[in-house]
Amino acid sequence: MDGTENAHNEKWLQKLIHRHPTCIPMDQIEPGLSTLVPVCMELPLSCGFLDNLLMTPDGDIVIIEAKLWRNPEARREVVAQALDYASSLFGMDYDSLEKAVLKADFDNKEKPARLYDIFSDADTLDEPAFVDAVTTNLKNGRIVVLVAGDGIRTSIETLIDGLQLHAGFHFTFALVELAVFRGMDDDDFLVVPRTLAKTCMIERGIVRIDNGQVEIVPVQGKPEVASSSRLQSISSEQFYEAMKERASGLPESLKAFVDKLSALGVYPEFQRSLNLKWDPPSGKPINLGYIKRTGQLWTDAASWSLSDKKLARSYIEDLAEIFGGEIMYIGKDKIPYVAVEGHAPRIETLVDKLDVWHGAIEKLQDHVRQNISTEG
DSSP, rough: EEETOOOOOOHHHHHHHOOOGGGSSSSOOTTSSSOOOOEEEEEEETTTTEEEEEOOOTTTTEEHHHHHSSSSSHHHHHHHHHHOOOOHHHHHHHHHHHHHTTTTTOOOOOOOGGGGGGTTTTTTHHHHHHHHHHHHHHTTTTTEEEEESSSHHHHHHHHHHHHHHHHOSSSSEEEEEEEEESSTTEEEOOEEEEEEEEEOOOOOOEEEEETTTEEEEEEOOOOOOOTTSSSSHHHHHHHHHHHHHHTHHHHHHHHHHHHHHHHHEEEEEEESSSEEOOOOOOSSSSEEEEEESSSBBEHHHHHOOSOOOOHHHHHHHHHHHHHHHHHEEEOOOOOEHHHEETOBBBGGGGGHHHHHHHHHHHHHHHHHHHHHHHHH
């Protein structure tokens, strides 16, 4: 950043995000999204100008409203404003988004001929697939909406909590604090990002924006408590869509499995894969297996996340027997994993064995607890 620019100016904050998108902690918000690419600033929409538009080479969309929290209107209007921008995008298709992008601010860089050209240096989908992905995300309202500022007020977090409790979104909404510290030189800055609040995608109501006022319209009927598999994010939704392409009933089978595992304290962690994790009474989390979007189930993580290698080996042996496979090894450290016919098995072929896998996990947990008790 140019040291002559005012660090207390919202335009400066916009440029910081545009020029250094890695300052946005996406690993805390939507870890399944790939690398962010800055697209433009001041994107013209029907309701005004969006501060920052970023996308991924896979066609995921991230919009950011930059706010200095000392501004008195920020506390009152920022959530409604961000939701308004999101609503405007939901009504667009690929062509209208591209036209808007080409009218935006590219930070004194040459304007691209097409939206797709912005991703020429990235590992991007081919253009038809990219257009399809963006179109699907716009149609489904699958967008990450961020409000980034230099200090989040507690009352703003409370407002987000209220929205989370009473209504759900097809998009992920997060508050990001960007604490900026000046270094020894005028153009030297240290940016410390922090995610203070984040919603999940739960269908429980409708957000209506009328004259800048946010109104929650509840869904009629008896409210339900969302299970761990139903607390969705964009990453989880994309994962289950990939599973549906493999087998139409696979998403529901996996969600039921995740729900059943929750009684054991096992929880899903969505990155580019679905990771099944358990926090033992002491020590680091144990990865009980991860399912990639290709459908492959990998069990090697149990070996490097379990400190007791004999227990890890015993667990993998149990899974090999359950899945009708064998133990193979990967990497120079010869990490064991379960293979069926020489490859990591496809999860759609294991649906009828999920209950037995549940039993193997429970057995492993008992052994881990016994070891901890003995050591204690």
